[in-house]
Amino acid sequence: MATADVRSILRVPCRLVADPTSMTTAFPHGGTALGIAARITLRPNAQYKTITAEEFGGQVVDRVYCGEAPTLSCVLRGWDADVISRTFPNTSVGSGSGKYYIQYEPDYSGQNRPGYLMTGKAFKLFLSPEALNFAPALLIYNAIPAWDEAAEIAFRDDSEATLPLVFHCLPSSAGRVYEYGWPEDLNVT
Secondary structure (H helix, E strand, C coil), rough: CCCCCCCCCCCEEEEEECCCCCCCCCCCCCCCCCCCCCEEEECCCCCEEEEEEEEHHHEEEEEEEECCCEEEEECCCCCCHHHHHHHCEEEECCCCCCCCCEECCCCCCCCCCCCCHHHHCCCCEEEEEEECCCCCEEEEEEEEEEECCCCCCCCCCCCCCEEEEEECCCCCCCCCEEEEEEECCCCCC
């Protein structure tokens, strides 16, 4: 049995990586680094049903685990071409700047219109801890990026103009959704 030790309390600053290929190589682990992110949070969104017994006056006698609908949320702190092109449904490269930008013109030819299935943007997402050998990591096998539905982008000088994202975690073709643990134990294939 483990003994409580305040030295084992974790803080896990990490970086986002798209499509890693190896946990044994240095960051970005054979994948693509996805800029600077903050406030990274996994929400398992576990579902349970309560079982009650009439013979005991409606007393709760058990709980049934009904699966999860996990999401990972974060805010992007910079304007990174890899993040912009991989995560937003409609992007273009500027003819003047040569940089990616986000556009929403649903009637424009070549745009992903409302009704577009976001699985076309799905990729494997790895949260690489900065202290890779001393902290658990998270690997999502089929992450579908989307704007956070309550997204607000601040255009003022007293706060950062962050881009709020949510990654919906769906099963891969092998049925895997996510693994959370020590990097050397995670299966990237």
